[in-house]
Each structure stands twice: as structure tokens, then as C-alpha cells.
Amino acid sequence: MTLHYLRSLAFLLICCQLVPGAILFNSPDDLPQDVEYDFVVIGGGTAGNVVATRLAENPEWNILVIEAGPSNEEIFATRPPGIFHDLLKTRVDWNFTTVNQPGLNGRNQSYARGKMLGGCSSHNGMVYTTGSRDDWDRWAKVTDAEELSWDNILPLIRRAERFVLKDSENQDETGHVDPSLHGHTGNLTVTAPYVAHPFDDLLIKTTTELTDEFPYKQDMNDGRPIGISWNQFTIDEHAERSTSATAYLARTGGNVHTLINTFVKRVLPIGNGLDFRKVEFMDAQGSSRKVVAQKEVILSGGIFGTPQVLLNSGIGLREELATAGIKTLVNNPSVGKNFTDHVAVLVVLPTTLPDTDFDRDQALAQWNHNRTGRLIIPNHLNNLIWVRLADDAVPFGEGAFIDPTGGGKNSPHVEFSFSQISIHPPKTTVDIPDLPPDSNTTTVQMTAVNLHPVSRGSMSLNSTNPFGPPLIDLGILTEDVDVAILREGIRSLRRLYSSPSFRDSVSDTVLPAANVTTDEDLDAFIRSVASPWLHGIGTAAMSPRGADWGVVDPNFQVKGTEGLRIVDASIFPDLPSGHTQAPTYGIAELASSMIAEAWND
Ligand SMILES: Cc1cc2nc3c(=O)[nH]c(=O)nc-3n(C[C@H](O)[C@H](O)[C@H](O)COP(=O)(O)OP(=O)(O)OC[C@H]3O[C@@H](n4cnc5c(N)ncnc54)[C@H](O)[C@@H]3O)c2cc1C
Structure with a gap:
């Protein structure tokens, strides 16, 4: 030495x-x-x-x-999945505020971004989705980067992934996912934990009742995310969040x-x-x-x-x-x-199903004790729904709008993401409207998301303080087709809940009110409540x-x-049909290989 x-x-x-x-x-x-x-x-x-x-x-x-x-x-709250909302609007969140948005009736929005090692991966909702085959193939075409095609990027996404079939409660997720579609030797741990609830059975049953619109999707990461799927998360088998800080940097x-x-x-x-x-x-x-x-x-x-x-x-x-x-x-x-981002609208329906509320202190004690219980997942319900609107759906009828998915049949237009069943408002990562004042009943609370908005926004420097928070203009819902797709999304959700499975336990929406049914009324509702989904690119x-x-x-x-x-995610030319972290890991693996190769020669 x-x-x-x-x-x-x-x-x-x-x-x-x-x-x-x-x-x-x-x-x-x-x-x-x-x-x-x-x-x-x-x-x-x-x-x-x-x-x-x-x-x-x-x-x-x-x-x-x-x-x-x-x-x-x-930062402890980066670890138990179920308390990640605690991270928002704290010192580890850039907590940006947008300029007023004409597409949202002039409302501005808060816009979270992780500010710590791991960035958003230390602070996000942990949902793990790769997007569709068509998304990547379209990006490869638009950018002239063959490396971005689905067939070329998939091995790199899998290179990042360490999929584990059992969660911290030792539940076997066979049937919820297809392990053969995943990487098993990468850094980032992905699991498919869930907290069982009677809602799950009803939802899965609708796949046999409304099969055309809501088929069962065994694994939403198969390149064709259309249907009702179980969730997957960047959570390890000990119920701890897996991030680029814990799964990568900590191993250097x-x-x-x-x-x-x-x-x-x-x-x-x-x-x-x-x-x-x-x-x-x-x-x-x-x-x-x-x-x-x-x-x-x-x-x-x-x-x-x-x-x-x-x-x-x-x-x-x-x-x-x-x-x-x-x-x-x-x-x-x-x-x-x-700039573009997915656009989310909160939808709320009264239900007689049991709520998903729990005692937080007790849940935290249980998580600390043996990594089981309610905090092993970020939200309180277990599925995601991906809907591809029909080719002749209203927004596209008579050539009114061009299909923003580029016509690729593997891409959904809309995602439904479940938050909770409760009398209380949901904890979300975005600004949401108040629940209707008269809804002092238990409600299913969920979000309808437009996955392929065509509206574009921008960020620019604040000329009086160029190193301070930038001026962020989401440009959200400035194109009518984006509203039209959300409108059809809400209609699709209403069809889901009028299925035989849900008919007795879930009533028509209170947000939007049940009588909000015409195009005009739905559009007005959407503009009054929509928010970005924090998947900007x-x-x-x-x-x-x-x-x-x-x-x-x-x-x-x-x-x-x-x-x-x-x-980073700023290089994507367009949004994936899913959440953005897995694609970000994919392009980071790709870029790393390119850089290493350039200097190894
Ligand atoms: C609340 C929230 C929930 C989300 N939920 C999900 C989800 O469930 N699933 C999913 O797939 N995606 C989700 N996303 C989106 C996803 O996490 C991001 O798209 C992705 O992680 C972005 O990665 P990135 O590398 O581009 O940027 P980041 O992870 O944001 O990394 C940028 C880093 O740069 C640092 N930085 C910025 N400027 C400077 C500077 N001037 N000097 C030094 N450092 C700087 C930041 O502090 C940060 O650490 C969510 C995002 C948020 C905010």
C-alpha cells in the first residue's frame, strides 16, 4: 500500500x-x-x-x-411503499408550480419532481410499465434510432430488471404476471405485490362479461398493454422501494x-x-x-x-x-x-363495497416489524386498466381527429388507475378537486388518464432568476382531441361499472355528477378537474x-x-402507453452502453 x-x-x-x-x-x-x-x-x-x-x-x-x-x-419515507405521498411538497421535492393553464380554465398546477439521490425513482408511485411495442417502434422511426425499437430496447429494459415472483408476504403472483416476459438478473427489483380486496374479484370477473372492451391481460408488460391487469412495482421482496440510488448507485x-x-x-x-x-x-x-x-x-x-x-x-x-x-x-x-404529459381526471362512484381505510400507525408498525400489511403497496387497490378506443370511436369518427397513438393497434388510449375505496378524499400526487360535498358515502376513487395527448407545452427560464424555478407551461388540453379522448374514457368507465359484476355494489358516478353525460358537459367537467400525471417528457x-x-x-x-x-426522460419524443420510469431505465441502459462503447474503442 x-x-x-x-x-x-x-x-x-x-x-x-x-x-x-x-x-x-x-x-x-x-x-x-x-x-x-x-x-x-x-x-x-x-x-x-x-x-x-x-x-x-x-x-x-x-x-x-x-x-x-x-x-x-x-429520507425514511422513500422506503415503505405505502407512505410515498409523505415525500411530496417536502425538501426532497422540487415542487414546481406551473403558469396558469388556459386548457384547465386558467388553473395552475403543482408539479412534483424528486430532489434527492434517485430523483423521481426515490419519490414516485413505483408503478412499473414498459409501454407498448408500437410506442417504441414509432419512436425509433421518428428519431431514426433503430436502437429504440421494441425488439432492440426490450433486452436493455430487461437488463435493468430483477423480477421476483414472490412479494414480502410470500404471496405467489403466478397468473398475475408472466415471469417469462421479465428480466431476472438486473439491478432494479420488480415485484407484483397486492393487498387482497373483494373489489379485485369483481373487477377480474368483468373480463368475462365485457371481454371486448376489458379483456384480461396477464402481463401489461408484454408490449400490448390492453385490458385489465395486475399491477407491478419497483418494490423489492422485502417491501422496500427499489430505486436507481438503492439498486444502482449503492452498488458502485x-x-x-x-x-x-x-x-x-x-x-x-x-x-x-x-x-x-x-x-x-x-x-x-x-x-x-x-x-x-x-x-x-x-x-x-x-x-x-x-x-x-x-x-x-x-x-x-x-x-x-x-x-x-x-x-x-x-x-x-x-x-x-x-413538453407533454399524460392527463388525469378523478372519477368517483358510490359503493357498498368495504373501504380500504386502515390505521396508519399500526400499518407502519407492521411494516417495520416484518414488512407485511397495508404499506406493501403504494395505493390501496391492485389493478390497472388499459383501454384502446375503437377505430370508429367518437373522437375519430368522420376523420374528426387523427388517432394520436399513430394507429398502432397495440397501444391503449386510456388508463384507469385505482386509488382507494373510502369516504375520505384520495391522497394523490397531483392537484385534485374536492369530493362532491354531498358525497358523505364510501366511494371508489380512481383516475382516468389520457395516455397520448397531442397538446404540447414548454419550459423556459425565469428571466429575473434563471437559476430559480423555471416557467412551466404544460400546454395541457390545448388540443380538443385530448379532451375528447378523456370524455370517451369516462364513458368507458361508466360501462365498466354497469357490468353485471358491479351493478349491485357500485352506482353511477358522483364525480362527474350522474347527469353529466353530453359531450359539452363532460368536456366542461374535464377542463375543470384535469391535472398532469407527472410523467412529463x-x-x-x-x-x-x-x-x-x-x-x-x-x-x-x-x-x-x-x-x-x-x-433522462427529457429525450423521449413522445409519451409511452404507460408510466415513464421503466422506459427511462431502458434508455439509460442504452445510453450507458453507447458511451462505454465509444470510449472503450
Ligand atoms: C410523484 C411522482 C410519481 C410518479 N409515479 C410514477 C410511477 O408510479 N411509475 C412510473 O413509471 N413513473 C412515475 N413517475 C415518473 C417517473 O418517475 C419519471 O418519469 C422518471 O423517474 C424521470 O427520470 P429522470 O432521470 O428523467 O429524472 P429524475 O429522476 O427527476 O432525475 C433528475 C435528477 O436531477 C437532479 N437535478 C435537476 N436539476 C439539477 C441541477 N441543476 N443540479 C443538480 N442536480 C439537478 C434532480 O434533483 C434529480 O435527482 C412519477 C413521478 C413523480 C414525480
């Missing part, structure tokens, strides 16, 4: 917190002075930690991850240094002026510091953090940058544009090399730059 090595080790022990895996630094002052970083990853979130971990498999490479938030290790060695509580301001060019390998960040006192990546910078700040760093670096639309007093280095009008979209739109090339490189790639 050399003297130099011993000195370095002593230095590390004094200055930083040693946790299994990456070495954690609380302040830039603590970073060792004698380490040159090959890669600097901005944002230790869902995708960033995957990239850091995969690159660290080469022991010759040193990686620095810079994360604005704290370590996930400090000493060649990953993680600097937490540190905000990155921008990237700066070196050399020829387009090589953006210098990263400027703020220390706790607000002073600027810089670090240079020897090989590349990977920007993984998420849908708002990533374009904010780009814009502050002079990469964006010239006129917009000028307004913020920023010199344009790369004129790219697409930065921060093309697209603000640094991938496009073909040489395209006159988009922010990154198919190799994740920022157009017009060198040494700078983006790897």
Missing part, C-alpha cells in the same frame, strides 16, 4: 460519509483534489445513477455525480464520487468552443466552482433541470436567451419545447441526425456540441 494511497484513504474517511457503493461528499470542499473525473453526471436521478453505475464498471474510469438534493438514505465502488446538495448552474465550453465539458456548480455559500470532465459530461437533470442547464449554458432559442441576457452559443429552438427530444428539430442525436449527443450528452 503506497503512502499516497493511505493519505487519500485517510482524507476520504475524514471528509466524506462512506456508504456502501458510491463515495458521498456533502460539499465541494471535500472532493479530493488529486482525482480527475472521466465523466461528470449532472443529476443523480433515475437515469443519471444508471449511467454512473454502468460507466463505473470500468475500474479505470472515475465518475462524479452532482446532485442538487440530499442522499435518499436520510470507490470510482464513483457523489456530490450532494449541490446545484449545477451550467456547462461551459472549452477548447474549440463547442466542447461543453466544464461544469459550473454552486457551493453551499452560493460561490461558483468548476470541474472539467476528461471524457464527457452527461446531463441527467430531468425534464426541467436538463433544459434549464442547457438554456443557462447558451444552448437554446437565440431570442429567448437574449431576453434572459444569455449569450447564445448554440441556437437550438427545441430546447425546453415539446420531451423537453430535450431526440431526433434524427441533421433534423431541423430536436435537441439530441440518436447517440444522445446534444446537437451542435461535443462532449455533452443528455440521458
